[in-house]
Amino acid sequence: MIEFIQQLINGLSLGAIYALIALGYTMVYGVLRFINFAHGDVFMIGAFAGMYIAPQVLKLSNGNPSWTVMIIVLLAAMIICAFLGIVIEKLAYRPLRNRPRLTVLITAIGVSLFLENFGQYAFGVDPQSFPDLIGDHAITLPAWFGPLTDLTIMVSQVLVGVVTVVLLIALRFIVTKTKLGTAMRALSVNPLATSLMGVNNDVVISFTFGLGSALAGAAGILISIQQPSIDPLMGLQPGIKAFVAAVLGGIGNIPGAAVGGILLGVIETLVVGYSDRLHIPSGYRDAVAFFLLILILLFKPTGLFGRAQREKV
Amino acid sequence: MLERNKIILLASLVVIFAASRFSSRIDPYYYQIILFAGINVILATSLNLVNGYTGQFSLGHAGFMSVGAYTAGMFTTYASGAWLGALKPLGAFASNSLFFAIALCLGGLAAGLTGLVVGIPSLRLKGDYLAIVTLGFGEIIKVVIENVDTLGGSRGLSVPLGYTNLFWVYAMAAVTIYVIVSLVNSTYGRGFLTVRDDEIAAEAMGINTTKYKVLAFTVAAFFAGIAGGLYAHLTQFINPEGFNFLKSVDIVTMVILGGMGSTGGVVFAAIVLTILPEWLRWLSERPFLPHWLAGLLENRMIPYSLLLILLMLLRPQGLFGGIHFKRKHA
Amino acid sequence: MSGEPEPLLDLRDVTVRFGGLKAVSEFNFRIQHNELVGLIGPNGAGKTTIFNLITGVYRPTSGAILFEGRPVAGKKPYLITKRGIARTFQNIRLFASMSVFDNVRAAFNMQLRHGIHHALWRGRGLAAEEARIQQEAHELLKIFRLDKHAEAACTSLSYGDQRRLEIVRALATRPKLILLDEPAAGMNPTEKTELMELIRFVQEKFSIAVLLVEHDMRVVMGICQRIAVVDYGIKIAEGCASEIQCDPAVIRAYLGVAA
Numbered sequence: 001m002i003e004f005i006q007q008l009i010n011g012l013s014l015g016a017i018y019a020l021i022a023l024g025y026t027m028v029y030g031v032l033r034f035i036n037f038a039h040g041d042v043f044m045i046g047a048f049a050g051m052y053i054a055p056q057v058l059k060l061s062n063g064n065p066s067w068t069v070m071i072i073v074l075l076a077a078m079i080i081c082a083f084l085g086i087v088i089e090k091l092a093y094r095p096l097r098n099r100p101r102l103t104v105l106i107t108a109i110g111v112s113l114f115l116e117n118f119g120q121y122a123f124g125v126d127p128q129s130f131p132d133l134i135g136d137h138a139i140t141l142p143a144w145f146g147p148l149t150d151l152t153i154m155v156s157q158v159l160v161g162v163v164t165v166v167l168l169i170a171l172r173f174i175v176t177k178t179k180l181g182t183a184m185r186a187l188s189v190n191p192l193a194t195s196l197m198g199v200n201n202d203v204v205i206s207f208t209f210g211l212g213s214a215l216a217g218a219a220g221i222l223i224s225i226q227q228p229s230i231d232p233l234m235g236l237q238p239g240i241k242a243f244v245a246a247v248l249g250g251i252g253n254i255p256g257a258a259v260g261g262i263l264l265g266v267i268e269t270l271v272v273g274y275s276d277r278l279h280i281p282s283g284y285r286d287a288v289a290f291f292l293l294i295l296i297l298l299f300k301p302t303g304l305f306g307r308a309q310r311e312k313v
Numbered sequence: 314m315l316e317r318n319k320i321i322l323l324a325s326l327v328v329i330f331a332a333s334r335f336s337s338r339i340d341p342y343y344y345q346i347i348l349f350a351g352i353n354v355i356l357a358t359s360l361n362l363v364n365g366y367t368g369q370f371s372l373g374h375a376g377f378m379s380v381g382a383y384t385a386g387m388f389t390t391y392a393s394g395a396w397l398g399a400l401k402p403l404g405a406f407a408s409n410s411l412f413f414a415i416a417l418c419l420g421g422l423a424a425g426l427t428g429l430v431v432g433i434p435s436l437r438l439k440g441d442y443l444a445i446v447t448l449g450f451g452e453i454i455k456v457v458i459e460n461v462d463t464l465g466g467s468r469g470l471s472v473p474l475g476y477t478n479l480f481w482v483y484a485m486a487a488v489t490i491y492v493i494v495s496l497v498n499s500t501y502g503r504g505f506l507t508v509r510d511d512e513i514a515a516e517a518m519g520i521n522t523t524k525y526k527v528l529a530f531t532v533a534a535f536f537a538g539i540a541g542g543l544y545a546h547l548t549q550f551i552n553p554e555g556f557n558f559l560k561s562v563d564i565v566t567m568v569i570l571g572g573m574g575s576t577g578g579v580v581f582a583a584i585v586l587t588i589l590p591e592w593l594r595w596l597s598e599r600p601f602l603p604h605w606l607a608g609l610l611e612n613r614m615i616p617y618s619l620l621l622i623l624l625m626l627l628r629p630q631g632l633f634g635g636i637h638f639k640r641k642h643a
Numbered sequence: 644m645s646g647e648p649e650p651l652l653d654l655r656d657v658t659v660r661f662g663g664l665k666a667v668s669e670f671n672f673r674i675q676h677n678e679l680v681g682l683i684g685p686n687g688a689g690k691t692t693i694f695n696l697i698t699g700v701y702r703p704t705s706g707a708i709l710f711e712g713r714p715v716a717g718k719k720p721y722l723i724t725k726r727g728i729a730r731t732f733q734n735i736r737l738f739a740s741m742s743v744f745d746n747v748r749a750a751f752n753m754q755l756r757h758g759i760h761h762a763l764w765r766g767r768g769l770a771a772e773e774a775r776i777q778q779e780a781h782e783l784l785k786i787f788r789l790d791k792h793a794e795a796a797c798t799s800l801s802y803g804d805q806r807r808l809e810i811v812r813a814l815a816t817r818p819k820l821i822l823l824d825e826p827a828a829g830m831n832p833t834e835k836t837e838l839m840e841l842i843r844f845v846q847e848k849f850s851i852a853v854l855l856v857e858h859d860m861r862v863v864m865g866i867c868q869r870i871a872v873v874d875y876g877i878k879i880a881e882g883c884a885s886e887i888q889c890d891p892a893v894i895r896a897y898l899g900v901a902a
Contacts, residue, residue, distance in 0.1 A: 035441045095626055102370055103629045105441055106569060109562060110621030117614035240452075243445070287456040290449040297446050298434050495763055500748055500755060500776055507738050507749045514736035516720035517698060517729070519753030519816050574740070 002150050007273040008266060013157040013226065015265020016164040019258045020219035021242035022249070023171065024085075024212025026257035029246070030188035031208050034101055037108035038088060040239015041115035042081050042213045046220025047130065047230045048123055049080045054131040067159070070133040074163070074221045078214040085213025086206050094202070112239075119232030127231040130224035134159060156225045167218060168258055171211070175254060180207050188252060237286060241268070244293040250306025259304065264289065322491040326484055333480035344479070348547055350587040351482035352540050355489045357567035357583040358576060359536035362493050364565065365573030365634075367529040368509025369436065370444040373451030374537050374564050379556035380427045380454065381420035381538025383464055386472040386545040388416045393474065413476040417485070417542040424538020425531050427454070432530035436523060451561055458553045469552030470545075477547035485543060489536050494576055496532075505529055509574075559614075566621055572634025582632065590617075649712060651676045651852050652697070652728075652820055657706035657716075659696060666692045667876040669706070674820065679846050679853045681867035683860075683887075685896055689876040690856045691733060694822050697854075698730050699723040711819070725753050729818035731809040733825050737797045743808060744793040747780045750815035780815065786848075787811050787841075803834045807841070814845065820852045821845070827859045835859060839866050864888070872896065 021043055028036045053076045057069050092111050096104045136156045141149040175181040183204045186194040195201045223238070224230055245264040249256025271278065272285050296303060336344065356378065363371045389412065396415070400408035435446045459467040496502040507515035508522045515522050545551050563586070571582030590613040596602070597610035609615050624631070650673035657670040667689045674680050682690050695701045697708060702717035709715070715723050738746050756772065784790040787807055792800060797808060806826055813821055823842070827835050839862055846853050857863045863870060864884040872880040872887060874896040880887055887893055 035445065092622055092626070099625075099629060101440055102444075103625050105370070105444060106565070107622055107625040110618045110625065113559075113562070113614055113618035114622065117612050117618060121608055121612055121615060240448075247445075281460050284456060284460060287453050290452050290456075293449050294434075294446055294453075297438055297442055301438065301442060492763060499769065500751055500773060503741070503745055503749050504752050506741060506745075507752075510738040510740050511736045513700070513720075514732065514738065515749070517724055517732075517736075518750045518812065519721050519724035520749070521719075521721045 002147065003273070005148070006151050007269050009151065009153060009157060010273075011266035011269030012262060013160050013265070014269055015262035016160050017219045017223050017238065017261075018242045018245045018265050019261025020164060020167065020215045020222070021238060022245040022257040022261040023254065024216045025243050025246040026249070026251055026254060027184070027208050027212045030252040030254075031184060031191075031205055032093075034093070034104050035108065035243065036093075036209075036212075037105065038111040038115060039212065039216060040235035040242065041112050041119070042085055042088075042235070043216040043220045043238060044119060044230075044232060044235035045084055045115065046077045046081045046217030047224045047234065048119070048220075048232075049217065050074075050077045050221045050224060051128065051130050051230060053077070054133060058131065058133075065133050065135040067134060070159070070221075070225065073133060074218055077217040077221050079217075081217025081220070082210035082214040085209040085216075089206060089209040094205075116232055116235070123232050125232070127229045130228040130230050132228070133225060136225065154226070159225065160222045163218065163222060167215060171215070171254070174211070180204060184208050241289040244289045244296075247293060247296055247301075248303055250303030253303070253305045256303055256305035264292070267292070318491060318495050322487060325487040329483040329487060330480055333478060333483075336479045345547075346587060346591055348477065348479065348482050350584045351479075351486045352543050352547070353564070353567060353583040353587050354486045354580050355482075355536055355540040355543070356564045357571065357579045358486075358489050358493055359533040359540070360564050361568050361571070361573065361576060361579045362497070362505070363529045363533045364568050365575070365579065366493075366497055366505045366509060367526060369526055369529065370440065371447045371530065371533070372444045372558070372561050372565065373431070373447035373449075373454075374533070375556040375558070375560035376431075376451035376454040377424040377428055377534040377537035378541035378544065378560070379458060379551075379553065380534075381417075381424040381541030382545040382551050382556070383458065383470065383541075384423040384538070385416040385420035385542030386470055386551060387464070388419055389413070389474045389476070389546065390470075390472060409476065413474075413481070413546070416476075416546075417481075417539050420542035420545075421535045421538040424541065425535035428531040428534025428537075429527065432527045432534075436526040436530065448558060448561070451556075451558060455553045455557060465552070467553060469550055472545045472549045472551065475546055475549045477543050482543055482547075485539055489539070490576060490580065492532070492536075497576075506574075566617070568631075569621075569629075570624060570631050572631030575631070575633040578631060578633025589613075648675060650674060650709075651678075651711060652854075653707075653709040653712075654693075654697070655707045655709070657693075657696060657703045657708060659692065659701055660704045665876060667696065667703075667873075670873070670876070670878055672871055672878065672881075674852050674854060676819070677846065677850055677852055679842070679866055679868050680855065681863040681870040682854060682856045682873065683858070683863055683870060684873040684879075688873045688896075690873060691824060692876070693873070694730060694824055694854075694856065697723075697822065698728060721753070724816055724818075727817070727819035728822065729813035729816045729820070730822035731806070731813055731824055731826060733828070735805050735809055737805060737809060737812070739798055741797060742794050743789060743797050743800065744780060744784065746797050746808060746812050747783060747815050748776060750812050751776045751780065753816060783811055783815055802829055803837075806830075806838075810841070810845065814849060818851055820854065822854045822856075824856050825858065826855070827857055827862050835862055838862065842866055 021039065024039050025036060028034065028039070050073050054073050057072050058065070061069050088111055092107050093104055096107060134155060136154055139153045139155060139158065141151065141153065143149065175185060183194060183199045184207065186199070187201060187204050191201060241264060242261060245260035246257045248264060249258070249260030268285065268288050271288050275281065339347070356374065360371065360374045363369050393412070396412050397408055400411055403411065431447070431450045435443060435450070438446055458464050464470055497505060504520050504525050507518065507520055508525050512522050567583045567586050568579055570586065571579030593610045593613050593616060597607045652674040654670055654672045657667060658665065659667045670693065682693065684690055692701065696703055699715065699718050699720040699722070707714055707716055710726055710728060715726060738749060741749070781790055781793065784793055789804065789808060789811060792804070797805065800808060810823070810826070827838050830838060842853060842855065843866055845851070855863065855867060867884065869881070869883060870887045871878055872893050879892045879896060880890040
């Protein structure tokens, strides 16, 4: 039982990362009906941005890691990634706005490959270590936790949870209470009508990319805190898994993406954790997400919360 | 008039046979490139049937290639004793050739069957979703191979019998081109194009669009399997990483560059994109190049990905695709 | 047996719901062989939905659709076409990358007796069938005066010619019933008169029934032997042109109620 809860906690931690990345996929799909293949690599850039900025910030705090240091690095990475997302959209996707969606999909693959390989050129192929921002250690649980004191809960896991919740609340606020957020929702339903209401669609789309990319950047920092080894190809697996999570929740549906991400993180961790009992070699870990994806697309392509769309004949 | 295709095919086979007599005179480095080009021609032409002519976006072609590669490789490695023994009376040349032909066919059939199994459920989906599902299947095939020890797992598989040569590769390429072109240019084959242009109108004209999609997928997978078999017996060592998503993207790039729906264009693009990385590597070694530029060219994916982006921005119909792209329905 | 002959197409209490919306309600309608029938109604009344139900694009939530006495409701569209129902589309759906000739040729696909192996073997059987199709397709194009454009890209045709080509293509499937979805849309008065003659010609020469959805009243009243009027998915009137024109329910649907 303890083991199950432990796996659950680990799964939630992983799921939070997937959720943050998945939100970017789903928001962009919502407004443009297009899968931004390069999104996972923005996540990677976030991690590397953090790696280069962190030493400067640490210098300010005299080399002492702290939550403040982490927050500053996090915000910096988010801003850089937001900027990157906006630039990519403007240069590579906007000129293709009226072309068949497959053209843009291929372009996105190109951008993704470029980021990965240029990253290898610029940062080197080998993994590098992410500086310690918070002084991670396991929390000693108070005695009244009873049998649960055997659980290993890292500070970083708590941090990931807290930051993710904060970001999700902030996102919900932006999407429901601000003008830009409402415009984003309107765009995903009917772009033409939205522009007729006086909304500059291009600005809203840029905003959407920026927002999604910022969340991916945050995810990049958060995962680097948990697993301090980063490399230019680190966006590949989480990227495709987060995409699966977005599809699972119903692509285009924002709460769905968050739920999907957490669900996927938990399922994947449980499958790996219990792999011997399930008689599945743990080498199949990465296939879990693909397998789920295929199941969803074949049986319920609209995901948990999505709505089907009819083509007008 | 329809006989023309057959005559061209036979003539090509004769020419290829003649050319292959001179194989030993070619520098081994260039020889390899020529063979790889031929294999890529098979891959690109077959994928063009799915992506170009039928308008379905498949991103998992390398998966089918790997099925063919491993099937043919395992067959020649483990069944050589029994089969070559049985075929001995035919003489060394005939028995080896027949043995290899059987291996290739088995690879093709295995790949084709995989294509059928993957295609039937997947082809209900459209556009981006189909692309992602085919990508997913490609990855699953890779992961399965990595976890099966008899296939060598992630360490790879040795294929000692290096049967592949110029004749085999280009003869198969000629056959592939013949099949695809003949198919598409018949009334039956025009059905593929209708699926690409307008599925709803196609169905209204009595065309079973699902059948055509699955057929295109299966035929393409078959030839990818043949290409895989040829590849395995050329490099004489295969591992799952060599058939990953990047390989699928490579093949898709050839189809796009050539112009989806133009077999000639795609053949040309396959050859160009086989030579390009070698040329880039040569270029990156030139002494007059500044160091940073050399580094950028060394990793061929950097100029490659930029090429892909520029291609989409500036000329999405590829070099030879005069076709009208599918209208995006509002 | 009743005196009335068995209808070619029989819609019985056909209803279709999209979520909470009842797009078509208990629609009853019959078309006889070789009849020219019109289906009219205000925008959004459900006319194209009815077309889509007949041709299998949508499946009715309840009710039955019988063609030549056999049920077709919910069958796949290509199977329904094989039974003998063809259609054109509101927004022209030609095969944009193909020539005029190939568009027609594509419609012969369902009649092919040769499959993939013949396409590859390219024996004499295939050559004979391809020649036959060529000839029939050309003849069809000639009847409609499109044969000189045969090798041109279909998108290079004028708008009126494209609409004609769509009809030719549908006729190539040798239907017993053809559904025309707003064929006069975007045409000027002269073209519309030509279209009216064309439709009557098609009905006579090919001995087929025609179901026409159209907004232009001159066209509808001019050629239709019988007309059904729908509003909000319900049939509100049926009869010949003069009956429809005086029907108060029809007038109310189009013009609204007097204040």
